[in-house]
Amino acid sequence: MTLIYQNIKYLREKQNMSQGELADLCGYTNRSSITRIEKGQVDLQYSKIGIFAKALGTTPIELMYVDLSAGEVSSNARISAYLDLFKSFKSKESFDAMDKKAQKKYADLTSTYLELNEKGKNELVHHAQLLDKIPELHEALEA
Numbered sequence: 001m002t003l004i005y006q007n008i009k010y011l012r013e014k015q016n017m018s019q020g021e022l023a024d025l026c027g028y029t030n031r032s033s034i035t036r037i038e039k040g041q042v043d044l045q046y047s048k049i050g051i052f053a054k055a056l057g058t059t060p061i062e063l064m065y066v067d068l069s070a071g072e073v074s075s076n077a078r079i080s081a082y083l084d085l086f087k088s089f090k091s092k093e094s095f096d097a098m099d100k101k102a103q104k105k106y107a108d109l110t111s112t113y114l115e116l117n118e119k120g121k122n123e124l125v126h127h128a129q130l131l132d133k134i135p136e137l138h139e140a141l142e143a
Helices: 003-014 019-026 031-038 046-056 060-065 075-086 092-097 100-115 118-142
Strands: none
Touching (some): 003 019, 003 031, 003 046, 019 031, 019 046, 046 060
16 A cells, blocks of 8 residues: 555544545545545545645645654655655656656645745755755765
8 A cells, every 4th residue: 555545544543534524525425435545446636635635634745755654744754755756857858758647746746835935945945955965974974
């Protein structure tokens, strides 16, 4: 089962929400759809990821890329989720070479980034720059 489906089930249970309640919030007609989604038997459409994230009180990026059952989500885990996507999109050629799913993920990520206020954007860039320096710092410490 992939992380997104585990996170949906984890957050629903953590909030003492029934499958029926989540189905109602996400526009499904019955709980059996949620059962199949939580088991990973159905590919969740990207248009639904944001709906699930909102219903469960999280973000689409965290729902897809952060293990929410591991406890408190650190800012480093959030930033790493963003960086995992950003690292693969360094050129237009790499974007054009991606499949449609990956292009959609990138578009969603960019949209989420643009929703951040200036302080959030600056913090994300700052942390990304620090994470980028970790290999250099590690090499310097070993020397």
